[in-house]
Amino acid sequence: MSHTDIVISGFGGQGVILTGIVLGKTISIYSDGYATMTQNFGPEARGGACTAQVVIDNDKIRYPYVQVPDIMIIMSQEAYEKHEPSLSPDGMLLFEEELVEPGPARDKIRMYGIPATRFAEELGNPMVLNMIMLGFLSGTSGLIEPIPARNAIAASVPGHFIELNHLAFNKGYQYGKGLVAGEMLAGKISG
Amino acid sequence: MVQADPVGVLTGTHYLDGDHAAAEGACSAGCRFFAGYPITPSTEVAERVALRFPLIGGTFIQMEDELASIAAVLGGSWGGLKSMTVTSGPGFSLMMENIGLGVMMEVPCVVINVQRGGPSTGLPTLPAQADMMQARWGSHGDYELIALSPNSPQECFDLTIESFNLSEQWRVPVLVMMDECIGHMTERVVIPEAGEIELVERRYTNLNPDDYLPYKPCEDLVPEMAPIGYGYRFHTTGLTHDERGYPSMNAETQQRCVGRLLDKINLNRDEIIHVDKHYLDDADIVVVSYGISSRVAIPAVEKARREGIKVGELRLVTVWPFPEKLIRELAGNVKAFIMPEINHGQVVLELERCAGGRAETRLVKHAGGWVHDPETIYEAIREAAK
């Protein structure tokens, strides 16, 4: 996989950091790549906002921080306002569509929204919003494959939550696949 | 060398940050006594040790401050267990006096410093490499110790084990000079089987108590230890002392006592120092770096190489003692040294001293709070190549 800079951001309690960890594990333990995750600490991280940065590469990662984000997973309006301006002009924006109201599309940015919180509640636990978003990343971008992601989830959450998190991942994945397929049908993007 | 006790070794492939990896390094190295005081950005090391130690037969204690933490670590090591503490800038300042006691009494122990921006409270949550000279000179008096600088979570694991080995071999406090970026960065960390981890055990004397002198050095200038409670009834002190360990405060004993403490490290530098070299054979310019800076320097070196600039990289895994001999050799063959540091120029002073004016020395400084952009280092290489 080529060098990809990813920002995951939302508010505390949405499982932002865990999303980063599962993504990093998927790439660096259950796939053949390298992944470095960093997160914001300090007073700003104690309050509402929470951000994880994941750098992915097929070679060793030297510079550990995100420079120009290629992909953003945004789960709050505040995170959107803060990070969207830095998104690469041909990047990809994935957002929780009931929590984030994005501005008009700019440049060649591909934007995909998902009602992840509602889906999570339908699955019986709003906590799994983050794995829905991760599945959504997989379904829309193809950056991670479902099987290694499922393995990474199993290695990261308590035993009795694995199944629920797998369901959540699948939900996001299918929804993402569906959106992309719809676009392809509509001729907006090619293969 | 002995193999690690499997009880403490969490064999497998993990996704850990540097702080957690360092804690696992300690567990694998057989560290079974930890005394510490929480301080950002090193706290996660203490937290993981607190979680792990009751499961592997270790004793963790949160002390009342850093003064107490390092003192307890020295006591714990004399008690016969591999001992460690962890801190960051302000706490490191508080530990200085007893790091000196550790040097003077020759106590094997490990101190991890996850560096943050300073001076004073500075930047608690952001990286710096600003305690490098404090590591070398922060305690009073003349002394030598060993300081390593990891540049990934994997190395936080590996070099913590290495630090315990070095501390036992040379009877000296060993500092693991991490930084916030490495400490809080999460990556793949492979923890091998216990059988693949080699450990240096403490050298206890085989002499009987009547023949034993606690500070009589062996051939490598390191004296053997005696275990407490076995009839040796030895005395040890932070005062200048003779081979009996008794205070002897005069110029002759001072020369002998301090002289040996310095020689013990200096004369064994070749055995202690570990560096990584890349493209040095034909290099006109050498980027000398350590810790996170050594990592972000690589893209800069590679970019310059692609453009035909003959630049090499010398990465200091061991920062103290400084690889003086190697720098002196290189200085005769290269045009310039470039050193990126997240400070306003610390280790570069030593580099400049050893270059002795025979090669230009350039500092790429950074006040702290972030790491160097590789472009900045690349620009410095280009500038030096002109």
Next chain:
Amino acid sequence: MTVTEVKPDTTRKIPEHPKSLLLRMDRMPHIWCSRCGIGITVGCFASAMEKTGLSPDDITVTSGIGCTGRVAGYVKADSFHTTHGRAIPFTVGLALTRPDLKHVVFSGDGDLISIGGNHFIHAARRNQNMLVICVNNFTYAMTGGQLAPTTPVTARATTAPYGSFERPFSLPTLAISAGASYVARWTSLHIRRITDSMTEALQRRGFRFIEIIAPCSTIYARRNKLGTGLDLMKYYYENSVIDHNASVDDLDIGFQSKIVVGKFVDKDRPSYGKSMHEHFRKVLGNKYQPPVSGKMEIDKSWSGCTESQDTTVTDEVQS
């Protein structure tokens, strides 16, 4: 003038010091002044060791800095002369790694209560396993007589040339309020009582504290015109009040005031190590691995000259 050379009488046998088993005779004479009270406390400690039947190999002695800080250098046991104020935390490390041994901190009031004061209260709070013997001479004697946190109001010190106006600490009050499991105070006149207290405290576990008011005739007494060491002993004789049940309000010491002495606390409270062990055993069950001790590690890796001793779990953990 004729000079008669006096040859040493090599036939005369020097009698052995009665406490030579516990003293480093090769370091005598010691550095303490004549009429100093510290030697008395060391003598009492040697007697207490005899009474308990403990061998010097059953204990460690650790000191900080100062006149009393030199005790570790004269006691013939594994002994540690550490930095100023840090004897207690150093001993925390010793005690947690070698719970099979008795650990003694022997130091002065400035060392233990001023620069080391924070360690003192926290070690008492955690009931860390050690006997702390504090020789209180109301001053920093080795450095020439500066103000200590124990200097009585109006007493003079080099850094309080017009007399002290600071309220001093009452050390037993401090120890009691911080949770020490054994607290006693004597003066260096009370040789038998000190010895009894040390004997008793050596056999207890947890944080044990004995304060011994002792004369510093060279520095404190002279500056305050209190006469010789003998005059101070007379002062102790005339002004000491033994009251084991004294209220902490009575334990303050004024300048040449009465001194309430006694054994104020002697209670059984689980030590830090024991609390840790019991807590983890309860909450972690089978997952809990009792702490290895330094002794276990030493016996595992060392084939030294002494016979290997048993490596069973230490009594600290078992008790």
